[in-house]
Amino acid sequence: MGDSHTTPVIIVGCGPTGATAALELAHHAIPSIVLDSGAVRPQGSRAIAIHRTSLAVWEKLGCVEPMLARGVAWRTRKTYFRQYEMQAQTAPEPAPGELPPFLNLSQHETERHLHAAVVRSPLVDLRWRHTVVGLRQDADGVTVTAQTPSGPVTIRGRYLLACDGARSATRKLLGLDFPGRTYPDRFLIADIRAKLPFPAEPRFFFDHPANPGRNILVHPQPDDIWRIDWQLGGDVVVAQERSSAAMDARIRALIGDLPYELVWLTDYRFHQRLLHRLRHDRVFLLGDAAHLVAPFGARGMNGAIHDVENLCWKLAYVLTGRAGADLLETYQTERWAAQRHNQKVTEATMRFMAPRTRWQRLRRDTILRLRLRRLVDSGRMSTPYTYTSSPLVLPDREPGWAGAPELGAKIVPADPDVRRRLGHGFTALYFTPDPFDAPGVVTMPPDAVSPAGSCLLIRPDGHVAARRRHLAPTELPALVRAVLGEPGAHALAEHGHVGGDVDHDKSLLEPLGGGLR
Numbered sequence: 001m002g003d004s005h006t007t008p009v010i011i012v013g014c015g016p017t018g019a020t021a022a023l024e025l026a027h028h029a030i031p032s033i034v035l036d037s038g039a040v041r042p043q044g045s046r047a048i049a050i051h052r053t054s055l056a057v058w059e060k061l062g063c064v065e066p067m068l069a070r071g072v073a074w075r076t077r078k079t080y081f082r083q084y085e086m087q088a089q090t091a092p093e094p095a096p097g098e099l100p101p102f103l104n105l106s107q108h109e110t111e112r113h114l115h116a117a118v119v120r121s122p123l124v125d126l127r128w129r130h131t132v133v134g135l136r137q138d139a140d141g142v143t144v145t146a147q148t149p150s151g152p153v154t155i156r157g158r159y160l161l162a163c164d165g166a167r168s169a170t171r172k173l174l175g176l177d178f179p180g181r182t183y184p185d186r187f188l189i190a191d192i193r194a195k196l197p198f199p200a201e202p203r204f205f206f207d208h209p210a211n212p213g214r215n216i217l218v219h220p221q222p223d224d225i226w227r228i229d230w231q232l233g234g235d236v237v238v239a240q241e242r243s244s245a246a247m248d249a250r251i252r253a254l255i256g257d258l259p260y261e262l263v264w265l266t267d268y269r270f271h272q273r274l275l276h277r278l279r280h281d282r283v284f285l286l287g288d289a290a291h292l293v294a295p296f297g298a299r300g301m302n303g304a305i306h307d308v309e310n311l312c313w314k315l316a317y318v319l320t321g322r323a324g325a326d327l328l329e330t331y332q333t334e335r336w337a338a339q340r341h342n343q344k345v346t347e348a349t350m351r352f353m354a355p356r357t358r359w360q361r362l363r364r365d366t367i368l369r370l371r372l373r374r375l376v377d378s379g380r381m382s383t384p385y386t387y388t389s390s391p392l393v394l395p396d397r398e399p400g401w402a403g404a405p406e407l408g409a410k411i412v413p414a415d416p417d418v419r420r421r422l423g424h425g426f427t428a429l430y431f432t433p434d435p436f437d438a439p440g441v442v443t444m445p446p447d448a449v450s451p452a453g454s455c456l457l458i459r460p461d462g463h464v465a466a467r468r469r470h471l472a473p474t475e476l477p478a479l480v481r482a483v484l485g486e487p488g489a490h491a492l493a494e495h496g497h498v499g500g501d502v503d504h505d506k507s508l509l510e511p512l513g514g515g516l517r
Contacts, residue, residue: 006140006156007033007157008025008030008031008032008159008319009033009157009315010035010142010155011033011034011035011160012132012161012164013036013165013289014034015163016047016287016304017163017286017301017305017308018034018163020061020304020308021163021308021312023114023121024309024312025123025316026121026123026124027312027424028312030123031123032123033125033127034118034126035130035132035155036126037130037131037132037164037169038129041108041112041115044107044108044189045106045219045225045264046106047110048106048219049103049104049382050067050102050104050301050302051382051383052102052412053305053306053384053410054302054305055103056099056419057305057308057423059099060419060420060422062117063117067109068099070222071104071105072105073100073102074100074102074103074104074201075090075091075094075101075102076088077204078201078203079204079206080205081206081369081371083208083209086368086373087376089381097414097415104222105222106191106225107301109222129148130146130153131148131169132145132164132169132170133147133169134173135283137282141156141157141159141282142157142158143156144156144157159283160284162283162284162286162290163287164289165287168288168289171275174280178273179273180271180292181272181273182269182272183271183294183350184234185233185234185269186236186241186267186268187270188238188242188250189228189230189268190251190264191221191225191226191227191264192260192261192262192263193223193226194224194255194258194261196224196226196255198220200220202220204217204379205217207368209253210250211231211250211253214233215231215378216228216230217229225263242265242267247265270350271292271294272293272294273291274339274340274343278331278332279328286308287301288304290339291303291343296378296379297379297381298382299346299382303382306338306385306410307331310461314327314328330392333390333391334387334392337387348377348380349377349379352378384410384463385410387407388406388407393408394457394466394479395407398469403449404449404450404456405456407465411463411464412462418444421442422462423460423461423462424460426458426459426460426465426483427458428441428442428455428458429455429456431444431446431447431450431452431453431454432444432452433446453470455467455470455471465483
């Protein structure tokens, strides 16, 4: 049996990446079918640390409130050598209404809130127990074969998003290699429930007495649950390390005689992998299906959410006729560069945390023993990538932007009212002492960084597309068309002339996925 119609987008996988993609497309009024092979989601903390920018995406999609109510917000992360504090990474105190810099919430619970939002959406058709076993592309779309408890089904879509994780069936059906490496060191994670006399902030230990010569990471979670991550090395017998007696001794060495309950236990190795291409015709790979990084720095799930937001507005623009299909190739351009950057950052961290050569170990041990704080690397925390070399970012035409948000940078305003105005289409932030109403415009009071007359053109994914001085609102459609790469639009934008097709300009101002709103 098969579907008789073509769905705009098929999504394979309903973890955080796939669920967010379905909600993001629905936000842009694009229907989707989500196929997932499971029915029961895996337990445990897994991807635990959520960056402010991911929270902003889920805020826009209407599902962040229960996460904020449940999660543990933090802004300081400390690193120790044995019992000596080496480093404290501290973010500024959030302003009233501002999202926290990081929120700890188990991936199991994050998925539960996302799935609840998916079920509420009339534009998302979620189908559990659909295992993708076949995939075929042609000039007009993608045909998927899925095995279900009732037998095989075929589903037709214009595009397909592979969000099916590290063991992606979609990637295998495309015959793609997954280049990279796997580190030999084993790591052990336990979620324990206990009332510990620790501050509610992450703490990383080099050479802790409870794990001599190796590392321990401790993360707080809701309900007095703590995630403890031990480095074991590459030559251990994992079954012995996971035995009840061994685990009790390991936990007791860290928390003493306090009562505790073991909630979840797993072991893993680190993988550093990145596809050469994230787009294959009408199939796009996102999240762990496309790239894997070591978890220190929280660049896995947060990077996947950035993949989603980058791609989905572009799909919406193409599917609604507001941009040509060439726009979709910029997903490859922008997100491959972002993920390669994440690879480099985490590779440097792993050289410090789990040195593989005598020189790397000597350097690491010297830095720790001499307490050279600025050279300690226990994980550079996730930040959104700045698209400095993107075709969707226009160069400045006026000087004097020192201190302003960089071209291509992601912004998350502290003011929740301003955040609510972003993320639907292109938005112009005007810094003016005299607010005014115009389509696609948000006005803010000027400051030292953005003086009166400054304008930032913000893409639907929150990245700065252009910076201008004294830009008339009537010039905005031409500026958007220039960002989208329409022929001749750059000249129109640079010379301050709108011109063009009046009906086309009007379509840029309409709310549905299309330009300014």
